[in-house]
Amino acid sequence: MRHLMVELGDRRYPIAIGPWLFDDHDLMTRDVASRQVMIVTNDVVAPLYLTKVKSHFDDRQLETIILPDGEAFKTMEAAMTIFDRLLQHKFSRTAHLIALGGGVIGDLAGFAAACYQRGIPFVQMPTTLLSQVDSSVGGKTAVNHALGKNMIGAFYQPKAVIADMSTLSTLKDRELSAGLAEVIKYGLIRDLQFFEWLEVNMEALVARDPEALASAVERSCQNKAEVVALDEREMGERATLNLGHTFGHAIETGLGYGAVLHGEAVAIGTLLAADLSCRLGYLKVTDIERIKRLLIRARLPTTVPPGLSPHDFLEHMAVDKKNVEGQLRLILLKRIGEAHLPMQVELNLILQTLSSAIALH
Numbered sequence: 001m002r003h004l005m006v007e008l009g010d011r012r013y014p015i016a017i018g019p020w021l022f023d024d025h026d027l028m029t030r031d032v033a034s035r036q037v038m039i040v041t042n043d044v045v046a047p048l049y050l051t052k053v054k055s056h057f058d059d060r061q062l063e064t065i066i067l068p069d070g071e072a073f074k075t076m077e078a079a080m081t082i083f084d085r086l087l088q089h090k091f092s093r094t095a096h097l098i099a100l101g102g103g104v105i106g107d108l109a110g111f112a113a114a115c116y117q118r119g120i121p122f123v124q125m126p127t128t129l130l131s132q133v134d135s136s137v138g139g140k141t142a143v144n145h146a147l148g149k150n151m152i153g154a155f156y157q158p159k160a161v162i163a164d165m166s167t168l169s170t171l172k173d174r175e176l177s178a179g180l181a182e183v184i185k186y187g188l189i190r191d192l193q194f195f196e197w198l199e200v201n202m203e204a205l206v207a208r209d210p211e212a213l214a215s216a217v218e219r220s221c222q223n224k225a226e227v228v229a230l231d232e233r234e235m236g237e238r239a240t241l242n243l244g245h246t247f248g249h250a251i252e253t254g255l256g257y258g259a260v261l262h263g264e265a266v267a268i269g270t271l272l273a274a275d276l277s278c279r280l281g282y283l284k285v286t287d288i289e290r291i292k293r294l295l296i297r298a299r300l301p302t303t304v305p306p307g308l309s310p311h312d313f314l315e316h317m318a319v320d321k322k323n324v325e326g327q328l329r330l331i332l333l334k335r336i337g338e339a340h341l342p343m344q345v346e347l348n349l350i351l352q353t354l355s356s357a358i359a360l361h
């Protein structure tokens with residue numbers, strides 16, 4: 001088992017990474033210090049892992065809530081369903097939530113934990129690669145709004161993260177690839193050595209080699225934990241974790257939540273951000289090709305899907321959380337391995353990037 005800490009003073013918390021962690025009773029119960037426990041999961045993950053996770057809490061007042069699967073259900077209504085059940089069962093402020101699932105469940109259950117009685121403890125038990133390398137760490141919790149992704153939310157840290165890597169064996173190939181988009185992101189924004197390691201090991205990762213996957217999860221979490229410890233509330237460096245996300249969120253919102261996976265949208269958005277970085281003179285064309293090759297080897301899409309015009313993009317990008325007083329700000333790359341803090345970019349250049357990507361259809 002590999003251990004990391006997210007260093008946030010008296011809110012510091014551990015990340016455990018390894019196979020079969022959901023079988024480890026001491027680990028599973030260590031940070032769930034309440035008689036009242038609610039497990040939040042969905043109808044894909046529940047048949048796979050709920051019985052095992054529940055077995056550790058059969059001496060508690062245990063409730064489980066099984067939501068419909070998918071990004072389209074990361075909503076205020078789903079959060080209300082959790083609040084309803086917490087209240088119906090008279091769960092108090094000391095109750096603990098467990099988020100068992102991918103990033104959708106983690107963000108949603110985390111948001112519910114942040115709001116219920118102004119905040120109750122929760123533990124992240126991520127079961128997708130994307131949630132193990134990114135969303136379960138760092139305390140960003142949210143639900144979507146029809147007009148913008150993750151627009152309603154809170155910074156609210158979990159008590160612990162338990163990433164059982166054995167759960168990745170049941171993940172669809174497409175979902176594994178979506179997680180790799182966020183893994184590649186860490187290499188691009190702050191860790192050239194890791195990017196180079198990914199260039200050597202991508203086939204092993206796609207083939208789910210356990211050692212390679214464990215190393216990638218650990219290095220990703222290490223990067224994320226460092227950034228979050230430096231800048232928990234995204235006043236500076238944390239924004240770089242959004243490389244490709246402004247374009248990506250526009251794709252997700254524009255095409256309807258769930259049409260393109262989050263990680264896929266991030267991959268496409270990353271290439272758009274690379275193109276823009278090139279237009280501004282930071283990256284070389286060969287750098288864009290190098291990034292694209294790695295994304296393709298990770299079996300990720302690299303072209304903008306049909307159905308979105310440059311105008312659609314700009315409309316959705318206008319509600320990005322990095323924007324300040326109506327000004328669009330983007331994360332661009334200085335070079336492979338280093339990102340700029342959010343930058344205002346001339347609209348004209350953004351339009352050039354979008355138009356040339358969309359003209360490829």
Ligand code: NAD
Pocket residue numbers: 042044045048069070071074101102103104105107127128129130131134135136137138139140141150167168169170171172175178179262263
């Ligand atoms: P997801 O939660 O929808 O999971 C992907 C699919 O895999 C779902 O169908 C899910 O039910 C299924 N699944 C989960 N675990 C499984 C397993 N072990 N075996 C088989 N199937 C399994 O999507 P995701 O990619 O995990 O997360 C995407 C979400 O995370 C987005 O909403 C995104 O906005 C959010 N996100 C948040 C942060 C953050 O910092 N909070 C960071 C990145 C992404």
Ligand code: GLY
Pocket residue numbers: 134135137138140238239241242
């Ligand atoms: N996934 C972006 C962040 O956590 O800040």
